[in-house]
Amino acid sequence: MRVLRLNLAQLRCFESLSIVPSAGLNLLLGANGSGKTSVLEALFLLSHGRSFRPGGSKALIRRGQEECTVYAELDTVGHTHRLGLARSAHGWRARIDAQSVPRLSDLLVHCAAICVEPGSHGVLTGPAEGRRRFMDWGVFHVEHTFLEIWQSYQRCLLQRNFLLRTNGDSTQLDVWEQGMANAAQWLDGQRHAYLGRLRVRLLEHLARWLPELGEPTLNYQRGWASDASLIEVLAVHRMRDREQGYTRQGPHRADWLLGFEHAPERHQLSRGQTKLAALACLLAQFDVFRELRATTPLLLLDDLSAELDAAHLDQVMTYLQSSGAQTWITGTDFPQRWQPGMRVFHVEHGVLRA
Numbered sequence: 353m354r355v356l357r358l359n360l361a362q363l364r365c366f367e368s369l370s371i372v373p374s375a376g377l378n379l380l381l382g383a384n385g386s387g388k389t390s391v392l393e394a395l396f397l398l399s400h401g402r403s404f405r406p407g408g409s410k411a412l413i414r415r416g417q418e419e420c421t422v423y424a425e426l427d428t429v430g431h432t433h434r435l436g437l438a439r440s441a442h443g444w445r446a447r448i449d450a451q452s453v454p455r456l457s458d459l460l461v462h463c464a465a466i467c468v469e470p471g472s473h474g475v476l477t478g479p480a481e482g483r484r485r486f487m488d489w490g491v492f493h494v495e496h497t498f499l500e501i502w503q504s505y506q507r508c509l510l511q512r513n514f515l516l517r518t519n520g521d522s523t524q525l526d527v528w529e530q531g532m533a534n535a536a537q538w539l540d541g542q543r544h545a546y547l548g549r550l551r552v553r554l555l556e557h558l559a560r561w562l563p564e565l566g567e568p569t570l571n572y573q574r575g576w577a578s579d580a581s582l583i584e585v586l587a588v589h590r591m592r593d594r595e596q597g598y599t600r601q602g603p604h605r606a607d608w609l610l611g612f613e614h615a616p617e618r619h620q621l622s623r624g625q626t627k628l629a630a631l632a633c634l635l636a637q638f639d640v641f642r643e644l645r646a647t648t649p650l651l652l653l654d655d656l657s658a659e660l661d662a663a664h665l666d667q668v669m670t671y672l673q674s675s676g677a678q679t680w681i682t683g684t685d686f687p688q689r690w691q692p693g694m695r696v697f698h699v700e701h702g703v704l705r706a
């Protein structure tokens with residue numbers, strides 16, 4: 353997929369902005385604080401319904417304004433859709449081809465973007481929640497029913513937790529546990545299959561970019577004992593869960609971990625190695641999406657060249673050039689040798705020129 357035009361209004365330092373990007377590599381250059389990351393954030397908003405930076409809508413909406421809007425004309429294998437999203441303190445409004453949509457996910461299935469930004473390190477070194485989000489984003493774009501089943505699981509989990517805390521009735525607990533177990537089996541199967549595909553691509557990137565770290569391993573933990581069904585586990589742990597007041601096992605506790613033969617501790621990686629490993633995870637996610645769908649997600653790479661030496665940057669750029677993806681890269685500067693193949697935009701305090 354590719355953006356034919358991007359418009360945004362009242363988002364961070366931008367009063368309004370309109371960009372016609374190239375189908376391939378786009379480079380946003382500018383000084384610190386000029387607005388480069390904000391442009392990527394606008395695209396991320398269309399694909400995820402939220403920013404990758406903290407602060408919620410208050411940080412995103414231009415100071416003194418009520419609402420920010422993002423609009424994109426998006427071409428996906430020959431079909432063009434007009435996607436619009438408005439965010440205010442009260443919530444969001446989404447439109448596809450000028451029609452309002454009732455659920456945000458109706459918009460998000462149309463636009464897929466993979467973003468590598470300084471916070472992406474979290475996929476390796478951060479809490480499990482970020483890794484669950486990463487894997488579930490991948491599953492969602494393969495199986496759109498993911499969202500429905502995940503929400504059904506969450507509803508059952510909330511009910512079980514409520515009954516645990518309030519000394520609830522056992523027969524009611526049976527009902528919610530059965531609901532959890534049904535959803536858990538499907539979620540676990542999808543996650544397992546997704547990570548199996550991801551592993552193949554991930555190991556290819558790592559072998560090219562980080563051979564010095566030796567054999568990588570990717571371990572999936574489904575969130576409960578591997579030799580029992582969730583219904584059995586919940587029954588066995590019910591008493592202890594009542595004492596704790598919450599459910600300690602289930603797919604809401606799933607995780608996956610990337611390890612290296614020569615760096616068994618995650619914190620043994622250098623900053624550049626961590627960035628390359630995170631890049632490898634996200635570009636493997638890009639590869640799997642491309643394999644399973646007839647199109648490529650957008651690639652958003654914030655401050656790509658920071659922390660990478662010339663040889664690694666060249667390897668990554670060579671991959672990006674051949675990926676067929678519409679790619680958006682930001683930087684305060686960028687090596688001249690790559691610029692002739694890119695459409696370059698200069699960003700200056702909320703103003704952009706091509």
Ligand SMILES: Nc1ncnc2c1ncn2[C@@H]1O[C@H](COP(=O)(O)OP(=O)(O)OP(=O)(O)O)[C@@H](O)[C@H]1O
Pocket residue numbers: 363364365382383384385386387388389390391410411412413414415684
């Ligand atoms: N809600 C807001 N209202 C107005 N301005 C804002 C708001 N949020 C952020 N800004 C300003 O918008 C500008 C854009 O920030 P952004 O992070 O996009 O810059 P950048 O070009 O990526 O900078 P860097 O090179 O430092 O990463 C900054 O000057 C910031 O102070």
Ligand SMILES: [Mg+2]
Pocket residue numbers: 388389390654655682
């Ligand atoms: Mg930035």
